[in-house]
Amino acid sequence: MDETSTPETPAPHDGGSGGPERPGITRRGLFGLVGVGTAGLAVGAAAAVGTAAAVDAATAEGDGSGGVHPFYGEHQGGIVTPAQDRLHFAAFDVSSTLDRDGLVGLLQDWSAAAVLLTQGLEIGEGGAVGGSDYAPPSDTGEALGLPAAGLTLTFGFGPTLFTDADGVDRFGIADRRPEALAALPRFQGDALQPAWTGGDLAIQACADNPQVAVHAIRNLSRIAFGRASLRWSQLGFGRTSSTTRAQQTPRNLFGFKDGTANLKAEDTALVEEHVWTGSGDGPAWMTGGSYLVTRKIRMIIENWDRVQLQEQESLVGRTKGEGAPLSGGTEFTEPDFSATGATGEPLMPTASHVRLAHPDQNGGARMLRRGYNFVDGNDELGRLDAGLFFISYQRDPADFIAVQRSLAADGLNEYLRHVGSAVFAVPPGARPGGYVGSGLFA
Template identity: 40%
Template sequence: MDDTADTADTADTKSGTESSPQAAGISRRRLIGTAGATGVALGAVGAGAGYAAASSNSPEQQATLTSVGTDEVMFHGKHQPGITTAMQARGHLVAFDLAAGAGRKEAAALLRRWSATAERLMAGEPSASDDTDVARDAGPSSLTVTFGFGHSFFSRTGLEKQRPAALDPLPDFYSDHLDKARSNGDLWVQIGANDPLVAFHALRAIQKDTGGAAKLRWQMNGFNRSPGATAHPMTVRNLMGQVDGTGNPKPADADFNKRIFVPGSGSGSDSGSAQSPAWMGGGSYAVVRRIRMLLDDWEKLSTAAQEHVIGRKKSSGAPLTGGKETTEPDLEKTDANGDLVIPLNAHARITRPDQNGGSALLRRPFSYHDGYDEDGAPDAGLLFICWQADPLRGFVPVQRKLDRGDALSKFIRHEASGLFAVPGGAEKGGYVGQALLEG
C-alpha cells in the first residue's frame, strides 16, 4: 500500500502460442528462451507443454495449452525466481522450523530436495516421486518457488558467524499487533503461480519434502488479479479498491540492482563483509508482513475522503494534482483555499522515495481473505512482501515514517511479521543456499 508499491500487473512473461500439428513434436526445451532480467522463459507450445498432455493419448489433453498455462519461469539463475517475476494470481507463503535434533546436515539435504522439486515443478513436470497429480492437466503457469533463511536458522545450524547483520530483528513499530506464532521462522518459502491448482500442488510437494527435517510454523494464502482479466495489462488493485503499485522500482532503472540485490563477490563491493556475506551475493532480503485492512471503517469513507488518505484518484491511480497514473505528483500544489492538494499525511506523499532518503522497496504482495470475525468484520488485507538489498535502509526507514503520521494507518493493522535472507539463485546441478551450507 506504499507508493513504492506492488509490482505493476504487466506481463514480464512471454506466452506460448498455439502450435500447428507440425510444431507439436518440437522439443519443449528448444522452444524456451530467457526473457530478460526476470528469468522468465518463453512458454512451451504443443503437446509437451504440461506433463499430462505429454503422457496422455486423449485428444482433449493433447490440445495446446493456453498462454497462461505455458508461461514458464527458470529455476536456475543469478537470482532466485519470484522476486522480479510479474505478479502472479495465486500465492502461498509458508514458514518452517527445523525439527529437534536437525542441524546443518539435515538443512542441506532439505534444501537439496526442495530445489530439485522446485526445478521440476516450475518446468511443468511432476514431482520425482509420489506425485499427487493435482497439476496433471496444467503447464508451468508461471510457477515460482523461492527459499529464504530466518534469523533463528543460523543458530540452529551452527552458522552464527555467517548470519548477515542485515538480518537483525526488525524494530518495534507503533502499528504492530504481531502474533508471534505467525511470525518469523527458520525457513521461509514463497510460492506463486497463475493457476491455483499449480500453486497448491507445489505447496503440497514442498511440505511433503520436509520429511522429518522440519515442521510447519505458519502458512498464509493470497491472490491477485488473474492474467487477462483486464482489457490490457495494468497495475493491480488492492482490497481497498486502490490502484497499488505505481511507484515500484523497475528492472530498467539504473540503480535497480543496487537497491534490490546484494552485490556478488568480485564486484568491488563489500559482499564479503558482516553486512553482506559472500554467500548472499545475488540475493535479497524479504520483509513479510500480514497487514489487515479494516475494511468496514474504510468503506464508510466517501471516495473523495479515500483519495485524500491515499493522495491519488481511486479510478485511475493518478495523483490528485493531475495527469495520469505515472505522472509525478506536484507535492507543492495548493488549492483555491491555499491548502495542499496532496495532504501532508497522504500515503502517497509519505512513501515516496524522495521523501525517505531514497529508500526503495520492490513490493510483490498478495491480497488475502481468511473469512470473518464473530462480528462479521472481514479478516482480509495484504500479505505484504518487499525486497531490498538492505532492510535497514529499505523497509525500516519507510515504516518508521509511516508510523509517525500516515493517514492510512488508522485503517490497517500489522498482525504478523518476518524477515528472511534470500540467497542468490542455484547453479545448474546445485541447490539454493549451497554456498552457505557447504561453504
C-alpha cells in the same frame, strides 16, 4: 500501497527466470524423470543436472499451454519475474533434531523438486499414479493435467536459522549471518500475532493458477516431513503490484490502484541498486541475492466502506478512478509535493500514504513489491478477515524500516492492523547441479 519512483531505464531483464519464457508442458510429461525423497532423501548434483537437461529438451517441444520459468539462474525467480496472479507463501520451523547435513539435504531435495515443479512436472518415482499400488504416491496429484502456469519458487532464510531463540548455533552458521538479517523492530501500531510472525525458512510460490501454487507448497512440505514443519502459510489472490511495464496496475481491497510507482524489471539500473545485494554488502554467499520482508496487514473493510470518497482519496493521495496524484496529471505523473490549492493547503495531504511512502520523503529508499490481496473468511464478529499480504524485496531491510517508520503518521493507519511480520535473506539463484543457498555451506 507504498510509492517507489521508477524513471525510464534500459531494456528489460528478468534475472529471476534464468532465461526467456518458454512453452509449458503437462505434468504427465517426462513421467518419473527423477525420484525425490519425502523423508530425508538427498538428491545428488549429477541427478539435478540430468533433470535440467531433460526438462529443457521436453519444454522446447511443449504444447504452449502455460508459461515456464526455469528454476536455475543468476537470481532466484519470483522477484523480478512478471508478478503472477496467485500466491501461496509458507514459513517453516526446522526440527530440533536436524543437523547441518540434514539441513543441506533438505535444501538439496527442495531444489531438485523445484526444478520439476516449475516445469509443470510431477515429482518422485512414479509421480501421482504410476507407482506401487501398495505405497503412497510420490506426488499428491492435484495438479495432474495442469500446465506450469508460470510457477516460481523463491526460498529464504530467517534470522533464527542462524541462531535460534535461545541463541544456539544449531548448524554452525552463526558467523555467516548477514548483519542486515535481523528481526524487524517493533513499529507503532503493530498488533503482531506469533502465529503469523517469523520462521526459519520461507518458500514463496507464485503462479497464475491457485492449484499449481498450493500443489507446490503441499509437496515441498511433504518432502520436509521430519526435518521442517509449517509455522504459518498464506494464500493470496489478485496481485497488488506490477513488476513489469507490460502489466496494468492492479487494485487493492480498498479499491485503489496499488503499486503505481513500484520498481519494474525494466528499471535494470534501479533494480541493481535497490534490490540485489552487491559484493560489498555482506558475506559472499549473499551476493546477487536480496532481502524479503513480509507483513500481513488486515484491512478494516467495514469502517473503510463508510468513508466518503473525497476523504478516501485524501488519505491515499491519489484519485480512486484514474490513480492520479492529487497534485494533478495522470496515474504515472510524478506527485508534486509543493503544489497547493486555493486555500494554501498542500494538494498532496501531509498525512497521505503516497506522500509519506515516497522515496523523496525517505532518503531515496526504494523496494520492489510483490504483495497480494487475501480474504481468510470472517472473524467472530462477522467482519471480513481480509487485507494485504505485503511482500517486498530490497537490497537492505533498512530501506523497508525507514519507510515503515515514516508511515507512523499515515492517515490510513486507522483502517489497518499489522498482524504478521517476517524477514528473510534470499540467496542468489542456484546453478545447474547445485542447490539454493549452497554458498552458505561452502
